[in-house]
Amino acid sequence: METVKKRSSFTGKIGFVLAAAGSAVGLGNIWRFPYLAAKYGGGIFLLVYLILAVTFGFALMCAEIALGRKTGKSAIEAFGSLNKKYRFIGVLASCVPIIILPYYSVIGGWVSKYLYAFCAGEISSAAQDNYFTDFIARPFEPIGWFLLFIGLTALVVLLGVEKGIEKVSKLMMPVLVVLTIGISIYVMFMPGAMEGVKYYLTPDFSKFSVTTVLAAMGQLFYSMSLAMGIMITYGSYMKKEVSIESSVSQIEIFDTGIAFLAGMMIIPAVFSFSGGDESALGKGPSLMFITLPKVFDSISGIGGTVIGITFFLLVLLAALTSSISLMETVVSIFRDKFGWGRKATCLFVLFISIVLGLPSSLGFGVWDFISLAGMSILDMFDFFSNSILMPIVALLTCMFIGYVIKPKAIAEEVELSGKFRRKWLFSFMIRYAAPVCIVLILVSSVLDALGIFRI
């Protein structure tokens, strides 16, 4: 039975685009993209990434948003409402945000702690070698920050789509852009920074290989918040007269633009600090929580503290808008499934996320004996959701749209608000190119895990 209750919606295009961009721009843009670009040949990686964004990313994002808007449902019901036999895809897709939200919020808690530490003037202790590892190993403190971060997220979700998510995105996203541009400009004037800019932007063709493409594709996926049910949920809140095609283009410009600028601030800053030693870029958490504090500490006077505070504020905003989209997706899944009210569902989701997040936090300290193939508990969740479940969900989504409901069904939805200019590209991507690429990503990430694991 259809419910007669009206589904919440974004007020218009700007609200939708900023909220979706808020989801897309996250930790992945800020620490993962610069590191990958540096590793896989600078300019050449950027080029590959851009090409993939306007083809592969474009098609998948259009598909998810249109699927949500067409059915007016979150992932769990969207697939089943078009064809009962394929309900299981929705169930699988719904597992992804449920798994990610808790551990993403643990990391969000770490970011909050760093922002606090910089505000409290503890910059030189934050730059000590063991500061980060000591902090995450403590039993209670990281949990406190985790609770604060996830509590803030829940507060926004509790306020609803229009009064919470849209309002917050309209405020936070412009601030985020200004902060990113501001820091990039500042960094440009640090001694030796230009070497880093050159390194970042000059294509190194010798580093180009199939792995470059796979790495770019895996990053694109995660960065655009695809295969997590998020875009389906947000699509279900989108008004019929708003253009899906141009919204997707704008979200992509936002997401890629911020990722690019993050590279422009991080790589030159690290180069300037390390005297051009690219290995200082490290990767993952060590870059953000160990190397960058050292870089900020090395800036003389008050400059380092100011830049540090600005940087962690920026990261916090990016992480918050992403976790909001995750929680909203989980809330809408439970609401669609059980017909509960927003407030009760929100508190319920908050509770289970806290329970699921605790092991991830404790896994770096008192529970560090639990590990698998060198992965901590948090890494295991991350690996299972990002490297296994997400490619499977993306593949099934493409198959479902390409061969069950057919690309035409999605095209019709997109055409409700004007011409679908890249329709042929969309169909080709969904039916042929994307499934092949996704299988390759899946295989390569599993192989990668059998070798050395990354985060």
Ligand code: PHE
């Ligand atoms: N797109 C986000 C990023 O780049 C990833 C993400 C979004 C993760 C939403 C979780 C939830 O970091």
